[in-house]
Amino acid sequence: MRLPTSRAVKSTALTAAVALAFALSVAPILHLMATVVYRGATVVVRNFPSILFDIPAAPGDHQVGGIGPHILGTALLTSIAFAIGVPISLLAAVFTAEAIRRWERMVGRWTRLLVHMMLEFPTIVIGLAVYGVMASITPFVRAFVPGFRPFSLLSGVVALVLVAAPYMYLQIEDGLKSVPQHVREAIYSLGASRFVASLVLLRYLKSTVYAALSIALARMVSETAALFFTAFGSNVYPPLDTDSLFRPVGSLTLAVYTFGLSGYENWIELSWAASFMLLLLCLTLFGLTKLLLRGERRGLRGLR
């Protein structure tokens, strides 16, 4: 038997060190996920399915009740904000990336600068700013819409759009800008209008667009700070009427925060349940995106 050389020893030692470093860095994440799953899933399973629909029980009660209004609130906030934010960011990205005239290029430069600044704002400041604007326009808007309030689903949606749209815009704009000039020239030389050319380019960038949209969606789902002063939070289902947009709504993230801080055993359990639901939602989104992108990559594999 030959003794291992010093090179082999060094190699083994370093490999072990890297493995250890990896384990150390992944451990907290795994621990976090395991805790959320363990503590949240037990609550959800024990109270399934009523926990998905009920309103929370009174604090200190021996029952937990449910987080129905918060699930509904997150669904409403996210889907409306997504439906508004996606077309805005897509159109803006196409406009500034495919600018031709001098003033268009100028608008593009200012837009990019502004969006970069918006990304740096703490989201709680965005929420506060939306609240400020909503509160200051309330007296005027009430003349036409009597039910208007600054703490509302609408404000929450505006805040979420302001948080997530800059991400989508920058991702898609960067994608468009990175298209090689010869591909862009090929499309335009066929007589494509800017609109048609952008459609072809966006199709070319499908995976970038998917990734941008799903990251933005995950951000909306998991946003908390921007909702404090806007959606405000609510533990009951809003009545369905013409004023539904102007009432405060709950969200899963707000539920995690407020129930977690409450100090009542049954509400803390609800907080874990809400965390678990959030984790589940984000992982599902993540998985879906991976799946979509894998199909895409398979399609592109023939390229090189």
Place this chain on the structure above:
Amino acid sequence: MDYAVYVKDLWVSIGGREILKGVNLEVPRNVVFAVMGPSGSGKSTLLRTLNRILDLYEGVSVRGRVVVEGIDVYDSRTDPPAVRRLVGMVFQMPNPIPNLSIYDNVALGPKINKLVRSRKELDELVRWALEKAYLWNEVEDRLDAPASKLSGGQQQRLCIARALAMKPRVLMMDEPTSNLDAVATAEIEKLIIELKRDVTVILVTHNSFQASRVADHVAFMYDGQILEVGPTGRVFTRPAHKLTERYITGKFG
């Protein structure tokens, strides 16, 4: 003024640098017209002004008059996409759109400009264009394969087919063979000569031998100006300008 392309006193600057300095050009119909000259002389820029693809670049200013098939290209009422439909373009780098299939690359132009009314018509047009570009026999059994699977020469012929499918009146080619080997180059040159029956071909090349092989008329461009223009035979046997002579005899460029 019955020319395919007519250019009068054209000045172009990009980012404040003058690239074209008073270019005049008259290209008759159904000929191969070669623009030759050393790199950096403004040949590609000249080509890109003819279909306003230069609009895609930043900081461009254009003065002068360009008329293509009767359309005043830089008139404020002219719609750039309308010009580009008349003027097909083939680029130095074979540039099929990589995520589209062979078929879709050729079909894209007719589709977005609504040149066909049915799938059958589109199929026929795609086949016609691929046959014109001598590519049909090589790809007919794999039209759905990604365009990027083709060889360089095939990709360039695909780009020619893509341009032809638009039934352009003028076909501009910007050094179409500079990225190809000798065999592929010979194929493309043969194709260029045949194409002039249907379209006016404007060929930009830095290779004077290529110009002498395929062109009916040549222009010699140097430092943003056209120094000499005339029938190929005359320019190559009795060049009027000293620089032209030095260029075609390979003394510089």
